[in-house]
Amino acid sequence: MTVRRLAVFDMDGTLLDSLPDLAESCRELLVFYGLPALSDTVVRTMIGRGVAVLVSKALAAATSLVGEGAPVIDETEAAARFMTLYTPRLTRLSRLFPGAEAALHTLRDAGWTLAVCTNKPEAAAREILRALEVAPLFAAVGGGDSFAVKKPDPAHLLGTIAWAHGQPARSVMVGDMPPDWLAAEGAGCPFLFAAWGYGQQAPEGQAWQAACMADVPARLETILPV
Numbered sequence: 001m002t003v004r005r006l007a008v009f010d011m012d013g014t015l016l017d018s019l020p021d022l023a024e025s026c027r028e029l030l031v032f033y034g035l036p037a038l039s040d041t042v043v044r045t046m047i048g049r050g051v052a053v054l055v056s057k058a059l060a061a062a063t064s065l066v067g068e069g070a071p072v073i074d075e076t077e078a079a080a081r082f083m084t085l086y087t088p089r090l091t092r093l094s095r096l097f098p099g100a101e102a103a104l105h106t107l108r109d110a111g112w113t114l115a116v117c118t119n120k121p122e123a124a125a126r127e128i129l130r131a132l133e134v135a136p137l138f139a140a141v142g143g144g145d146s147f148a149v150k151k152p153d154p155a156h157l158l159g160t161i162a163w164a165h166g167q168p169a170r171s172v173m174v175g176d177m178p179p180d181w182l183a184a185e186g187a188g189c190p191f192l193f194a195a196w197g198y199g200q201q202a203p204e205g206q207a208w209q210a211a212c213m214a215d216v217p218a219r220l221e222t223i224l225p226v
């Protein structure tokens with residue numbers, strides 16, 4: 001049996017304001033390699049394509065500040081090291097965006113099935129939902145390592161929709177970054193841009209233009225029929 005309607009949420013920058021813990025873990029990593037720190041504002045733009053991309057971009061940005069004589073770093077090892085730094089602090093400062101939890105309850109009470117599709121590792125995503133006491137709200141959690149591919153590949157979103165017993169045409173993807181929009185487009189699923197997150201909507205006429213956008217989580221219930 002398939003569910004009537006499914007709302008799939010991206011995690012970082014959509015449900016979760018994870019920037020403080022991600023940025024602090026980045027800075028701890030950079031200290032380890034003797035590299036200069038990066039501000040939250042810089043790290044914010046690097047979130048949304050998974051740990052490997054975040055670490056790679058942070059290393060590149062910090063290394064470019066050093067110039068000649070910067071250390072040569074194994075990025076695979078650095079990504080593993082980042083996870084050992086980030087895992088103990090998944091919810092030290094990270095919180096759901098204001099209004100997000102209430103919006104999730106409203107949608108669920110109105111008959112929406114809810115799911116998470118994040119490029120974060122699945123175990124970390126599940127632990128965050130558990131610690132913030134919202135795990136029972138979600139029928140499925142598709143992480144960045146749950147399938148062979150991750151967003152922007154639509155197979156990540158399609159796999160999450162299948163886990164939640166949904167159908168793409170009766171689902172909506174809510175996200176804050178181009179990988180979310182691209183996955184939704186490839187999956188044949190409407191996209192709702194979370195303008196409170198870490199992304200920026202492209203100027204008029206560019207490809208990544210959400211059909212629909214919400215400025216705050218509370219707006220979801222006025223856009224999605226409840």
Ligand SMILES: O=C(O)COP(=O)(O)O
Nearest residue numbers: 011012048049050118119
């Ligand atoms: O970049 C990440 O690790 C996760 O990002 P997402 O939850 O926005 O997909």
Ligand SMILES: [Mg+2]
Nearest residue numbers: 010012013048
């Ligand atoms: Mg995101």
